[in-house]
Amino acid sequence: MPEVEIVRRAPSSDARHDPLKYRSRWIGFLLLGVVFLACGTVAVMLPTMSTIATSTVLGAVLAIAGAVTVVQTFQVKSWAGFVWQMLCGAAEVVGGLLIWLNPLKGAAAVTLLVAIVLVAQGISQIGLAFKIRPQRGWTWLVIAGLCSLAISLALVLRFPFPNITYPGSMAGVALLLAGVAYIAIAVGWLKVGMERSS
Numbered sequence: 001m002p003e004v005e006i007v008r009r010a011p012s013s014d015a016r017h018d019p020l021k022y023r024s025r026w027i028g029f030l031l032l033g034v035v036f037l038a039c040g041t042v043a044v045m046l047p048t049m050s051t052i053a054t055s056t057v058l059g060a061v062l063a064i065a066g067a068v069t070v071v072q073t074f075q076v077k078s079w080a081g082f083v084w085q086m087l088c089g090a091a092e093v094v095g096g097l098l099i100w101l102n103p104l105k106g107a108a109a110v111t112l113l114v115a116i117v118l119v120a121q122g123i124s125q126i127g128l129a130f131k132i133r134p135q136r137g138w139t140w141l142v143i144a145g146l147c148s149l150a151i152s153l154a155l156v157l158r159f160p161f162p163n164i165t166y167p168g169s170m171a172g173v174a175l176l177l178a179g180v181a182y183i184a185i186a187v188g189w190l191k192v193g194m195e196r197s198s
Contacts, residue, residue, distance in 0.1 A: 025076055026189035029182050032072045036179030039065045043172030055110045058168040059100025062117060065175060066092025080135075084128035091120035114167040115155040118174055122148030125178065136188025140181035148174040 039061040046054045069089030073082060095117030099110060125145030129138045151170045 025079075026186045028072050028075050029186035029189060032068060033179045033182035033184075033186060035068045036065055036175050036182060038179075040172045040175030040177075040179055043175055044169045046166065046168030046172065054166075054168045055099055055102065058110070058114070058171060059096045059098070061175070062092050062096030062171070063100060064096070065178075066090065066094075066096055079132075081128045081132040084124055084131050088121060088124040088128060091117060091124055095120065111155050111167040114171050115152040118148045118152035118155070118171065121174065121178070122146065122152065125181070132185075135185070136191065137181060137185035140177075140184040144174070144177040144181040147177050 043058055043061050046058060066089045069085060069092060073085045073089060076082060079085075095113065099113050099117070102109065102113070122145040125141050125148065129141035129145060132138050132141075151174050155167055155170060
């Protein structure tokens with residue numbers, strides 16, 4: 001008889017804890033998405049600044065976005081995409097610091113660094129997307145990753161934008177798309193939490 005009572009009590013205990021778990025996860029991804037949107041907006045506005053200012057601000061923006069990603073990732077250690085998201089954050093932090101520490105290297109060097117960061121970001125986002133598939137929002141990560149790779153290629157080849165001199169704005173577009181992807185994941189976690197609590 002006592003064993004039957006224990007079995008009956010377990011579901012109610014899970015029901016109490018699940019909503020909190022899903023709530024913290026969707027809020028974490030929502031905040032991450034908002035940070036990426038804010039950083040992307042700042043980066044898109046960079047063409048109005050000088051090359052040195054662009055390098056400094058863009059490096060700081062990428063490093064901040066990466067740092068927030070790493071911190072948020074530690075909040076979801078049991079998540080299937082933990083390793084890939086950690087790689088995304090690490091690539092952004094390292095790339096951002098490299099750009100920030102080399103503001104005097106010139107536009108060409110900054111463009112090349114941004115292209116390298118976007119390649120690393122794009123590959124990690126696509127890897128993350130396939131790791132968490134079919135979770136809601138995974139397709140947005142694929143789109144963001146492919147766009148990061150395409151932007152990187154455009155920066156390197158300067159085609160079809162031969163006169164482009166604004167790598168910051170291009171990186172900003174990639175950050176904006178990543179922000180949308182993380183918000184889509186947040187909405188997915190919110191819906192799962194609502195379904196579990198209903």
